[in-house]
Amino acid sequence: xxxxxxxxxxxxxxxIRVHPVTNTIMRQGVPAxxxxxxxxALEEALRLKDKHGGRVTVIxxxxxxxxxxxxxxxxxxxxxxxxxTDKAFAGADTLATSFALASAIRKIDETHPVxxxxxxxxxxxxxxxxxxxxxxxxxxxxxxxxxxxINELDGASGTITVERRAEGGVQLLKTAxxxxxxxxxxxxxxxxxxxxxxxxxxxxxxxxxxxxxxxxEDVTKIGLKGSPTVVNKVFTPSPRAEKAExxxxxxxxxxxxxxxxxxxxxxxxxxxxxELARRAG
Amino acid sequence: xxxxxxxxxxxxxxxGNAAAYTLAKSGLKVLxxxxxxxxxxxxxxGAILYADALERIIPDFREExxxxxxxxxxxxWVMDExxxxxxxxxxxxxxxxxxxxxxxxxxxxxxxxxxxxxxxxALVICETTVKELLRDDKGKVIGVEVDRADGRIYADxxxxxxxxxxxxxxxxxxxxxxxxxHVALAxxxxxxxxxxxxxxxxxxxxxxxxxxxxMGKITHGMMGTGFLxxxxxxxxxxxxxxxxxxxxxxxxxxxxxxQLKAHPSVAPMLEGGEMKEYAAHLIPEGxxxxxxxxxxxxxxxxxxxxxFVNAVHREGSNLAMTTGRIAAxxxxxxxxxxxxxxxxxxxxxxxxxxDSFVIKDLKKYKxxxxxxxxxxxxxxxxxxxxxxxxYAMLKVDGEDKRSKQKDIxxxxxxxRSLFGxxxxxxxxxxxxx
Numbered sequence: 095x096x097x098x099x100x101x102x103x104x105x106x107x108x109x110i111r112v113h114p115v116t117n118t119i120m121r122q123g124v125p126a127x128x129x130x131x132x133x134x135a136l137e138e139a140l141r142l143k144d145k146h147g148g149r150v151t152v153i154x155x156x157x158x159x160x161x162x163x164x165x166x167x168x169x170x171x172x173x174x175x176x177x178x179t180d181k182a183f184a185g186a187d188t189l190a191t192s193f194a195l196a197s198a199i200r201k202i203d204e205t206h207p208v209x210x211x212x213x214x215x216x217x218x219x220x221x222x223x224x225x226x227x228x229x230x231x232x233x234x235x236x237x238x239x240x241x242x243x244i245n246e247l248d249g250a251s252g253t254i255t256v257e258r259r260a261e262g263g264v265q266l267l268k269t270a271x272x273x274x275x276x277x278x279x280x281x282x283x284x285x286x287x288x289x290x291x292x293x294x295x296x297x298x299x300x301x302x303x304x305x306x307x308x309x310x311e312d313v314t315k316i317g318l319k320g321s322p323t324v325v326n327k328v329f330t331p332s333p334r335a336e337k338a339e340x341x342x343x344x345x346x347x348x349x350x351x352x353x354x355x356x357x358x359x360x361x362x363x364x365x366x367x368x369e370l371a372r373r374a375g
Numbered sequence: 376x377x378x379x380x381x382x383x384x385x386x387x388x389x390x391g392n393a394a395a396y397t398l399a400k401s402g403l404k405v406l407x408x409x410x411x412x413x414x415x416x417x418x419x420x421g422a423i424l425y426a427d428a429l430e431r432i433i434p435d436f437r438e439e440x441x442x443x444x445x446x447x448x449x450x451x452w453v454m455d456e457x458x459x460x461x462x463x464x465x466x467x468x469x470x471x472x473x474x475x476x477x478x479x480x481x482x483x484x485x486x487x488x489x490x491x492x493x494x495x496x497a498l499v500i501c502e503t504t505v506k507e508l509l510r511d512d513k514g515k516v517i518g519v520e521v522d523r524a525d526g527r528i529y530a531d532x533x534x535x536x537x538x539x540x541x542x543x544x545x546x547x548x549x550x551x552x553x554x555x556x557h558v559a560l561a562x563x564x565x566x567x568x569x570x571x572x573x574x575x576x577x578x579x580x581x582x583x584x585x586x587x588x589x590m591g592k593i594t595h596g597m598m599g600t601g602f603l604x605x606x607x608x609x610x611x612x613x614x615x616x617x618x619x620x621x622x623x624x625x626x627x628x629x630x631x632x633x634q635l636k637a638h639p640s641v642a643p644m645l646e647g648g649e650m651k652e653y654a655a656h657l658i659p660e661g662x663x664x665x666x667x668x669x670x671x672x673x674x675x676x677x678x679x680x681x682x683f684v685n686a687v688h689r690e691g692s693n694l695a696m697t698t699g700r701i702a703a704x705x706x707x708x709x710x711x712x713x714x715x716x717x718x719x720x721x722x723x724x725x726x727x728x729x730d731s732f733v734i735k736d737l738k739k740y741k742x743x744x745x746x747x748x749x750x751x752x753x754x755x756x757x758x759x760x761x762x763x764x765x766y767a768m769l770k771v772d773g774e775d776k777r778s779k780q781k782d783i784x785x786x787x788x789x790x791r792s793l794f795g796x797x798x799x800x801x802x803x804x805x806x807x808x
Contacts, residue, residue, distance in 0.1 A: 292500045296500060
């Protein structure tokens, strides 16, 4: 039983501000934290270890200062931490990130076969929810997203049963191991690590992997080169000035509601009314 | 599983960091425990850094510590509601390196200081509160227990650097409950302003800085002072008074700060700034008489926890660093000589403090807190009379100066009898002597 938990160090979005003139995120002085969704994943991995024994490895791809996030993970009780860091990774989008992480996890798998890979459902800075599925695809792992509960892990038959939150209900899913799980928020509460774990985390010799150590040969798949996503423009949406209006009709019939809605739109935007009238001939 | 260290330092403030750094640097095995999320998370200060105290610990700190501005001008304002009478001391001597005093922002400074502690080899554990001291059957302190699983940990010496509240020292019976007459409650805000605005407003350039100390009617007769410090691109402004006075006057600290900020002499200096930080903290101001027992079998007390603050000169962090350093040096010496950390041996710490500026300065002003507490005229009547006199003398209105002087004198006599005036002068001379 070996879980690998992927975490990301993110700016605490509760304390982030956007510069009023340049529209860029003001990161200065904003504390860096472990992506909160990743903590649910880490705690779930630690609980599986409590129950079934085994090992929890925490991995992150990021700049050198991400070390703090990994040490924190260690202080909660993880066994090993790996910082995948290289200038070549800079500017990575979700495609390049999942490529690099998948490669690093395969490397981990060579020495300690991996049973489960955990991620949070998404990060609070990128909000894409793409890296977890991206790793699963590249590693050809079964993928369980938005997991709200792990019901059973059966080592003998090599299966896992989870609850997955879906639109309109909860799915009960069972799949073969190894697999990748992305955890939902609120599924557990991060434990308070013991004093010996704090001491261990403070003393631990950090494992750093550069591109080569992470088993990556193709440099066109990582960093800026491996990232087709382009941020075109960043802007703060201006607050809506106009007031919302509730449209209702006595009959409650959708057709009447549509007529009423068009009439009101016409009143408010004469241009629309004129255009409609022109088209109607 | 329980591990043993040479020294456990409780707290990562100025005194704890000074102690932990000095100890670790000498090669001792040091564990520092901090309850805040990060070292410095719980620390609040004005903040002025006195170079001398830090220089004795980290001689080349100027090259890397995050410092805001070195102070070249000190203003002292005696205020009533609408005006101030003040003195400004500005000297080019303060503009020659190595500089003597700096403004700092503790959040930045403490991170740096704590990194130095870690570099020196101490183990620093945060988000961990020491619940109690562990003792052997003879009562000697042998370690601590923290609020985590398997939380017992041992050491030859425990240094309590846990701040003004020092729950630990109180719980262990080393110190009595805080007396509201012996602690000040201070509040401060940091207002951001562009660098060039600060420099033109205060007539400074480059890294030069100005300090304004304020006293008088701004504190409503409560024992306390206000302050305003220039940082690189922000201004720290705050006010603090004795807790017992706040309780009596029923004024909240933030109201007092709002009034200070609205004072016609203060408001223009803050104009256009954006408030970015609000903080409050207790300051131990009981002075010499309030210093508790600071050493015993297996333990020492340093910094605010030992009431080491010179309220008259608004010095605290330098006393904290100095007591932290001297405590560490005492422990290093005993350890090298193979001597036990017993009360008898640790008494050396107190002796060294007695010989240092720490105790000498606190002794010098030992009666001043009581004097001002029982003689409120120094904080209310005199500042008002002083301002009224200055106004009268400077206003040109056809009245001759001698008559004005007579009026002023009558004003003083009306507020304080001749006997009172002479008595006050004598009391003040005695206290500052």
